[in-house]
Amino acid sequence: MDVVQATNTEAKQRVQELRQLLQKASYAYYVLDSPIMEDAVYDQLYRELQQMENQYPELLTPDSPTQRVGEKPATQFISVRHNIPLYSLENAFNIDELKAWEGRWRRQAPNVGEVEYVCELKIDGSALALTYENGILTRGATRGDGVTGEDITQNVRTIRSIPLRLNVEGVERLYATSLQRIEVRGEAFLPLEVFKQINEERQKAGEVVFANPRNAAAGTLRQLNSRIVAKRRLDFFAYTLHIPGRDDASIANTQWEALKLLQQMGFRVNPNHKLCFSLQEVAEYYKYWDTQRLNLPYMTDGVVVKLNSFKLQEQLGFTQKFPRWAVALKYAAEEAPTRVENIAVNVGRTGALTPLAQMRPVQLAGTTVSRATLHNADRVAQLDIRIGDTVIVRKAGEIIPEVVQVLQELRPDDAQPFVMPSHCPVCSSAVVREMGEAVTRCVNASCPAILKGAIEHWVSRDALDIRGLGEKLVHQLVDREVVHSVADLYDLTEDKLCELERMGKKSAQKLVEATAQSKNQPWSRVLYGLGIRHVGSVNAQLLSEKFPTVEQLAEASQADIETVHGIGEEIAQSVHQWFRISANQTLISRLKDAGLQFASAMEATAVSHSHQKLAGKTFVLTGTLPTLKRDEAKALIQQAGGKVTDSVSKKTDYLVIGEDAGSKLAKAQELGIPQLSEGELLEMLQD
Ligand code: IVH
Numbered sequence: 110m111d112v113v114q115a116t117n118t119e120a121k122q123r124v125q126e127l128r129q130l131l132q133k134a135s136y137a138y139y140v141l142d143s144p145i146m147e148d149a150v151y152d153q154l155y156r157e158l159q160q161m162e163n164q165y166p167e168l169l170t171p172d173s174p175t176q177r178v179g180e181k182p183a184t185q186f187i188s189v190r191h192n193i194p195l196y197s198l199e200n201a202f203n204i205d206e207l208k209a210w211e212g213r214w215r216r217q218a219p220n221v222g223e224v225e226y227v228c229e230l231k232i233d234g235s236a237l238a239l240t241y242e243n244g245i246l247t248r249g250a251t252r253g254d255g256v257t258g259e260d261i262t263q264n265v266r267t268i269r270s271i272p273l274r275l276n277v278e279g280v281e282r283l284y285a286t287s288l289q290r291i292e293v294r295g296e297a298f299l300p301l302e303v304f305k306q307i308n309e310e311r312q313k314a315g316e317v318v319f320a321n322p323r324n325a326a327a328g329t330l331r332q333l334n335s336r337i338v339a340k341r342r343l344d345f346f347a348y349t350l351h352i353p354g355r356d357d358a359s360i361a362n363t364q365w366e367a368l369k370l371l372q373q374m375g376f377r378v379n380p381n382h383k384l385c386f387s388l389q390e391v392a393e394y395y396k397y398w399d400t401q402r403l404n405l406p407y408m409t410d411g412v413v414v415k416l417n418s419f420k421l422q423e424q425l426g427f428t429q430k431f432p433r434w435a436v437a438l439k440y441a442a443e444e445a446p447t448r449v450e451n452i453a454v455n456v457g458r459t460g461a462l463t464p465l466a467q468m469r470p471v472q473l474a475g476t477t478v479s480r481a482t483l484h485n486a487d488r489v490a491q492l493d494i495r496i497g498d499t500v501i502v503r504k505a506g507e508i509i510p511e512v513v514q515v516l517q518e519l520r521p522d523d524a525q526p527f528v529m530p531s532h533c534p535v536c537s538s539a540v541v542r543e544m545g546e547a548v549t550r551c552v553n554a555s556c557p558a559i560l561k562g563a564i565e566h567w568v569s570r571d572a573l574d575i576r577g578l579g580e581k582l583v584h585q586l587v588d589r590e591v592v593h594s595v596a597d598l599y600d601l602t603e604d605k606l607c608e609l610e611r612m613g614k615k616s617a618q619k620l621v622e623a624t625a626q627s628k629n630q631p632w633s634r635v636l637y638g639l640g641i642r643h644v645g646s647v648n649a650q651l652l653s654e655k656f657p658t659v660e661q662l663a664e665a666s667q668a669d670i671e672t673v674h675g676i677g678e679e680i681a682q683s684v685h686q687w688f689r690i691s692a693n694q695t696l697i698s699r700l701k702d703a704g705l706q707f708a709s710a711m712e713a714t715a716v717s718h719s720h721q722k723l724a725g726k727t728f729v730l731t732g733t734l735p736t737l738k739r740d741e742a743k744a745l746i747q748q749a750g751g752k753v754t755d756s757v758s759k760k761t762d763y764l765v766i767g768e769d770a771g772s773k774l775a776k777a778q779e780l781g782i783p784q785l786s787e788g789e790l791l792e793m794l795q796d
Pocket of ligand 1: 196229232234348349
């Protein structure tokens with residue numbers, strides 16, 4: 110055979126080998142928690158696979174480990190109907206209620222004797238329904254209302270513990286059945302550590318924090334930009350396996366076996382499930398996990414008790430809302446009453462004024478709680494919380510405490526309503542609350558509170574990463590008026606630093622060095638470090654790729670900025686406005702003089718090259734395109750240097766056609782103008 114084909118066969122083999130290796134490594138790392146290779150080795154193999162797939166695009170498949178994060182953010186999610194509805198569970202809050210549940214199902218099945226129960230932890234996240242066809246993940250959907258959910262496949266693919274390809278060969282061999290289509294259900298959740306980290310970042314960025322990991326997981330799953338989802342490190346525990354025709358009982362007869370099967374297929378199954386032979390054993394399991402759950406790295410709010418036998422499950426069936434064969438045995442959320450002694454106001458990095466309830470200390474979930482954020486003036490009004498009120502605070506596990514209720518009947522006559530101050534409690538300048546915004550802000554750029562936050566953000570790990578400049582030191586620098594702007598950090602000398610409290614010569618020297626080092630950080634990090642509202646590290650990366658120099662970004666119109674995929678109107682407006690403020694222009698010029706990176710050489714050539722791709726070409730669009738909106742297609746063509754006009758003429762180079770193309774198509778055919786589908790257009794842009 111000729112050489113090309115031989116090479117292709119070799120390439121195919123190597124690609125398959127690499128995928129298998131990477132899949133195994135990923136499974137060991139994310140599902141089994143026991144890595145089988147060094148990160149560096151994994152990275153090297155991953156890069157090799159990426160290179161091969163670039164070289165042989167015909168070998169690319171959607172289940173390749175390189176295809177977890179899609180390039181293009183979604184514009185919206187499509188509604189999907191669940192083939193089998195996702196039921197919720199009936200709650201029981203104590204052992205008596207558990208016994209009552211048993212009584213109910215036994216009345217339905219009076220002849221059943223002793224039974225087995227499977228106890229699982231109830232993971233506090235967001236339910237997902239995953240469809241696999243011939244072993245490949247084809248759809249991931251949210252629960253929605255149980256009947257209709259949303260197709261969030263692109264985001265589901267970023268969850269590393271969800272296999273893109275099932276390990277079905279072994280299973281099929283074992284059961285001599287082909288698993289053409291299966292549905293797996295389970296809970297997507299955020300590990301507590303990640304939840305904490307996200308909230309810290311949101312707080313720093315002046316955004317409202319998530320109240321609990323469940324909201325954070327649900328919010329993350331509905332993010333349109335899957336790159337952001339990938340950064341959030343969601344995880345997944347599988348708990349239900351639906352195989353059409355499972356009643357032939359050749360595959361799994363029980364929930365216990367189904368959990369085993371899910372594991373064999375490559376899913377992460379929560380290891381703490383237990384087979385119980387009496388309600389007494391179930392009660393012991395429930396009691397054990399009441400305290401032990403606080404040591405888990407994720408949130409659980411109860412135990413799910415399921416009858417093990419599928420036959421019995423089928424016999425019992427469902428009520429309108431719940432299966433009769435399962436119950437959620439919940440732990441009471443940790444709540445306690447306490448008195449609000451004051452409502453203070455905190456000023457954050459972006460100038461956001463946050464009301465903070467200061468309460469008589471109470472013990473909750475093993476910690477002392479004396480403060481709870483009230484988020485904003487709207488939330489205060491909604492709760493109708495006043496100084497002197499008795500309130501119920503809730504805290505579960507490591508979750509930030511929340512005021513959930515005001516006990517109106519205990520309100521003293523002298524309870525003081527909260528009024529959002531008209532002036533900043535830190536710098537006394539007037540505050541503003543824009544129309545349609547929940548947040549009240551101090552807008553004085555030199556407000557010490559804002560400046561402190563701005564510096565802490567500038568030096569943080571994902572920004573300029575200047576080690577040795579902790580919170581206390583930042584406060585000293587601002588309070589002693591040594592630093593009035595981020596740019597002043599670059600004028601700090603060892604002598605100046607040594608005048609500060611608890612600052613030795615060695616630390617001062619190290620800090621000056623670290624500050625100087627930060628001048629090598631790339632433009633994307635500098636952009637993130639500037640702390641422009643809504644510009645987190647992912648958006649900064651996206652913007653810096655499209656605008657390789659600060660001048661290009663500063664001069665871009667809001668519409669230009671919006672052409673970046675993943676950057677919506679709100680972000681674009683925030684960036685555009687930021688560059689119009691003269692204090693910010695001065696800051697940029699001072700930082701430039703100090704030697705910071707405001708351009709990226711490599712990105713500059715890459716982008717200018719991409720501008721050439723469609724240079725001089727004129728396009729006309731007609732009909733509805735399968736995925737791109739008209740404006741998006743137009744923006745893509747323009748970004749690559751092409752022109753888009755409304756009507757077909759001899760000057761038109763290409764007609765891009767979608768569904769229901771009208772008279773423009775006839776005209777183009779008449780003039781012999783080449784036609785492109787959306788796919789062909791995208792290929793052209795990628796060439
Ligand atoms: S079984 C029909 N098992 O709890 C069976 N659910 O309150 C329904 N959940 O919507 C689900 N951990 O999102 C099941 N081990 C577990 C679970 C679990 C968490 C969630 C699930 C469900 C909700 C019901």
